[in-house]
Amino acid sequence: YANSTASGGRRAHVFNCHTDLYLEEAERHGWLIQIKSMIDLFDEGWTLRSIRKRLKKDPTCTIDSLGSPSDRDITPLRQGPPQDELPDFTLDEMHRQIVKFIVVDDQAINLIECPEFRRLIRLLRPELNDADICHRTKLRELILNAF
Numbered sequence: 001y002a003n004s005t006a007s008g009g010r011r012a013h014v015f016n017c018h019t020d021l022y023l024e025e026a027e028r029h030g031w032l033i034q035i036k037s038m039i040d041l042f043d044e045g046w047t048l049r050s051i052r053k054r055l056k057k058d059p060t061c062t063i064d065s066l067g068s069p070s071d072r073d074i075t076p077l078r079q080g081p082p083q084d085e086l087p088d089f090t091l092d093e094m095h096r097q098i099v100k101f102i103v104v105d106d107q108a109i110n111l112i113e114c115p116e117f118r119r120l121i122r123l124l125r126p127e128l129n130d131a132d133i134c135h136r137t138k139l140r141e142l143i144l145n146a147f
Contacts (some may be wrong), residue, residue, distance in 0.1 A: 099142050099143050
């Protein structure tokens with residue numbers, strides 16, 4: 001959840017109050033990290049794995065007190081794994097991809113209600129009708145179930 005979205009408060013809460021869980025999920029799902037302090041750490045040579053390891057080793061340590069990395073990983077995990085292969089289309093897979101897009105790109109859940117966004121989805125898959133595309137209540141449920 002980026003600061004520039006309506007979800008900025010949630011992003012800040014999740015990162016500040018549930019840092020380890022946030023980092024664990026970011027690593028597991030290959031999320032692009034957009035938190036300035038984390039980007040600075042990556043630029044210094046830290047990786048998600050090494051940050052999590054240091055935080056678990058020393059419970060008094062915080063993101064702001066990490067200092068210099070002791071064991072540098074050359075490949076930062078800031079960017080997710082390349083996923084060039086498209087899965088076969090199903091409504092469930094489309095919903096999974098919408099969930100992934102909303103979460104990874106820090107989009108507001110109500111984007112799904114935007115007529116232009118829904119029209120774009122139908123343009124890309126003309127056989128869909130509006131009822132095939134989930135609404136924000138269902139999208140919220142899918143997000144909660146996915147994570």
